[in-house]
Amino acid sequence: MSVKNKSLTLQLAWRLIALQAAIMLGLIIFLTYTLYSGSVSYITESIPRMMVNDLHLDASGKLAFRDDAKLQSLLQTSPGLWFVIEDEKGRRLSHGEVPEVYRSLALSIPQLQNGEIHASSPPYALAMRIYIEDTPFGRVHVICGGIPTTNAWPLFGVLADYLGWRMMLPLALVTLIVVPWLIRRAMRGVADVAEQAQAINIEERGARLADHAIPRELQPLVQAFNAALERLNEGYDIRDRFLAGAAHELRTPIAILRARIETLELGALRTRLLVDVARLSNLAEQLLDLQRLGKHASELNPLDIVTLSSEVAADVAPLAVDAGYELALDAPDSPVMVMGDAQSLSRVLTNLIQNAITHGGGCGVITVNVHMDGTFGVSDQGPGIPENERDRIFEPFYRLHPSSEGAGLGLHLVQEIVALHGGRIEVVEGEGGDAWFRVQLLTVVPRVDVPGAQPSQSYGLGQA
Secondary structure, three states, X not given: OOOOOOOHHHHHHHHHHHHHHHHHHHHHHHHHHHHOOOOOEEOOOHHHHHHHHOEEEOOOOOEEEOOOHHHHHXXXXXXXXXXXXXXXXXXXXXXXXXXXXXXHHHHOHHHOOOEEEOEOOOOOOOOEEEEEEEEOOEXXXXXXXXXXXXXXXXXXXHHHHHHHHHHHHHHHHHHHHHHHHHHHHHOHHHHHHHHHHHHOOOOOOOOOOOOOOOOHHHHHHHHHHHHHHHHHHHXXXXXXXXXXXXXXXXXXXXXXXXXXXXXXXXXXXXXXXXHHHHHHHHHHHHHHHHHHOOOOXXXXXXXXXXXXXXXHHHHHHHHHHHOOOEEEEEEOOOOOEEEEOHHHHHHHHHHHHHHHHHHOOOOOEEEEEEOOOOOEEEEOOOOOXXXXXXXXXXXXXXXXXXXXXXXXXXXXXXXXXXXXXXXXXXXXXXXXXXXXXXXXXXXXOOOOOOOOOOOOEEEEOOOO
């Protein structure tokens, strides 16, 4: 089951918002504690708000209360309650006895703004609140008192309602906008390091990630990655030394074995043993190729791929004939010049021919093809390669049929050598459904026409 990674930016933003909310809650509690004490009273805002909500104009156009049970209960249970309500047209509604000290204010409430007065000693009769609200019939001003309270929770609710959305909402919006921007700026170096990691070729030794442009907190991660690359390089070096040592140690007994087999009398057994020894020798050479490949860049020089193909075909022809094949070279009479390393490209052709010998069905013609555009390759008359397997056969140690001969290294080495030449190799289907391994190099020397050159022809190197 896959786990979706969480965004670091969003995590930090929401945690900052949670921290801000906690700080705001602490500030409200602190203010409540500072403003409140057992000897201070106030009028809660819910009292005048309830009055305004139940206010309407009666049939005669005067201010009056609706028949609201909650308001009527408040009026009956609060004998000390007093209030004066006046709208912007001068219509007034009053109840109770206004303290003498507030009578002048009650006459001028349209000129007053929201406010409150706290009483500091019992019976707290001077606690008062001025409340203003817009209604369908205009702005209404309320001055009231006579029902003081010393409970801290209403004060906490008022402060939370007043400060909460006025401060938390802007802070949350700023956090959600600014924090991602700041994180993206701070993590810009991480994107560069990610591009460096993406561009690392595992076959190239010495690749490292730069850690100077990333935040200090992420440098241990990059340093650990570089240390892992170093250990990987050490593992490659150990592997290379083992392959080189094993291949060199195999060369001597293989040469001795070949010499002893060649002293045997001619026959099927001798031929079979020579084929097996050749395969064993080829495996040793492939191990050496694995060790050498990519370690030292080959120097590319102009060479005639026709001549090279002819020499390789002549060298491998005895193996093909002994295995029951004919080996043919289909190439132009004129030179076809390419830029390459002769030894490496010889290994390419040798491996392709040996692959055809192994998988070509044991009969037919194996053809080495060379074209004037520098394309060359090897084809056989075997069963071919399924289309869905044509990419996988170049993987190291992969074999199309588990019971097939060989170690599965030849085609991988061919692909790597061609890649080092900047070219590509592909498998296409021949006219008879067989496999055609086609190599195209990156650099081809421009053709110089030779007067009197003959067209391409085929000639056999194997049995007539």
